[in-house]
Amino acid sequence: MKLPPLGHSFKNSELLARALTHPSARTAPGTSGDNQQLEFLGDAILQAALSDLLIATHPASSEGELTAMRASLANRHTLAELARELKLALFLRVGADAAREEIHQSPGALADAWEAILGAIFLDAGYDPARLWVCQTYGQRLTLAKKLAEQANPKGQLQELLQSRNQPVPVYDLVESVGPDHEKIFTIRVLLEEKEIGRGTGRSRKSAESTAAAHALGQLS
Numbered sequence: 001m002k003l004p005p006l007g008h009s010f011k012n013s014e015l016l017a018r019a020l021t022h023p024s025a026r027t028a029p030g031t032s033g034d035n036q037q038l039e040f041l042g043d044a045i046l047q048a049a050l051s052d053l054l055i056a057t058h059p060a061s062s063e064g065e066l067t068a069m070r071a072s073l074a075n076r077h078t079l080a081e082l083a084r085e086l087k088l089a090l091f092l093r094v095g096a097d098a099a100r101e102e103i104h105q106s107p108g109a110l111a112d113a114w115e116a117i118l119g120a121i122f123l124d125a126g127y128d129p130a131r132l133w134v135c136q137t138y139g140q141r142l143t144l145a146k147k148l149a150e151q152a153n154p155k156g157q158l159q160e161l162l163q164s165r166n167q168p169v170p171v172y173d174l175v176e177s178v179g180p181d182h183e184k185i186f187t188i189r190v191l192l193e194e195k196e197i198g199r200g201t202g203r204s205r206k207s208a209e210s211t212a213a214a215h216a217l218g219q220l221s
Helices: 013-021 034-058 063-072 076-084 096-100 108-126 127-141 143-149 154-164 205-220
Strands: 171-178 185-192 196-201
Touching: 013 034, 013 108, 034 108, 034 127, 063 076, 063 143, 063 154, 063 205, 076 108, 076 127, 076 196, 096 205, 108 127, 108 171, 154 205, 171 205, 185 205
Parallel strands: none
Antiparallel strands: 171 185, 185 196
């Protein structure tokens, strides 16, 4: 199997091969032969690495701002973009039917493959090389994270995601507002069918709603 150049030298190349195996190409029962478990692991490593890197890059930012930045960097659109930059579609193994439907080109399959590779790097070499790979592949996106988060319109993205899943529109609920009028801090939770799916804070209700939506996107993506 041809493997892509990634900037990480695998001691166990079978991990990378598995990371690039879509479930449609699975040759054995269960998930041990495809990238689903590695994607699950990679998602957790990505959240930790981005949190680590964003705190280092934006040390003066609040928790709410960091949450919004992380959500904008960890969404499926961004991950698929990173995968395209690495040309992962050329290396992703899919089943015959999936190949005819060009599943290997789909944002979901590409995003999953990227996260699976991160999980594979973690298993192959540990957290520090995985963090370094995230830093290298994201590049300038880390320093531009605040601007990217502001442009992302997380409320609109959340509504589009829920509509695509035939789910109802989210409800934004004020939890509390504390502090004097000129410097209040608002806390908002976003509800889906009365269940909390995200929470955020901000110096205005609008800002807190955006942060809550970004948190929800990170949970649902």
